[in-house]
C-alpha cells in the first residue's frame with residue numbers, strides 16, 4: 745500500500761504539518777477510505793493541544809470524514825468498493841461485547857477513537873473497522889454530511905434515545 749499523505753501535529757500545541765505515514769497491511773476487519781471531505785470540530789483542537797491528556801503523536805486529526813471505500817480487508821462486510829461512507833469519533837471496537845452487540849458500540853471498553861492512537865481524516869486516505877464506516881447517501885453534500893458524524897449525532901442521539909416526537913417541546917442545555 746502506498747503511504748498516506750496527511751496533516752499531523754508532531755507534538756502538543758504544534759501547527760499541523762504535511763506528513764506521510766505507512767499504514768501497513770490492511771487489517772482483515774478494516775476498510776481504506778479515500779477522503780473526499782473532512783470537517784473540523786473543537787475536539788480536533790483539544791487533541792492537537794493535548795487538553796485531555798490522552799493525545800498520541802504524531803496526531804492526524806479529523807473525525808468528520810466523508811469519502812469512498814477504496815479497499816476492503818478480507819473480513820470486511822456490508823460495504824462495497826466505491827461506496828460513499830463517513831467516519832465519526834469512533835473507528836473501531838471489539839464487536840463481541842454486550843455494548844457492541846446491542847448497538848452501543850460507542851460505549852465499548854475497547855473503542856478506538858478515530859484520532860487517538862489512530863490516524864484521522866485530515867489526509868488523502870484513512871482506515872476504519874468496517875462497522876464504523878457509515879454509508880452516506882450520494883445525494884448528500886460532503887461538507888454538510890461531515891458535521892453530522894460528530895456534532896450532529898451528539899444532538900440527534902438523545903432526541904432519538906428518548907423518543908422525542910416532532911410535536912414535543914424540548915430544552916437543550918449546552919455544556920462546554
Ligand SMILES: [Zn+2]
Pocket residue numbers: 785786787788807833894895
Ligand atoms: Zn467532534
Ligand SMILES: [Zn+2]
Pocket residue numbers: 837838839840841842843844849852853854
Ligand atoms: Zn465491544
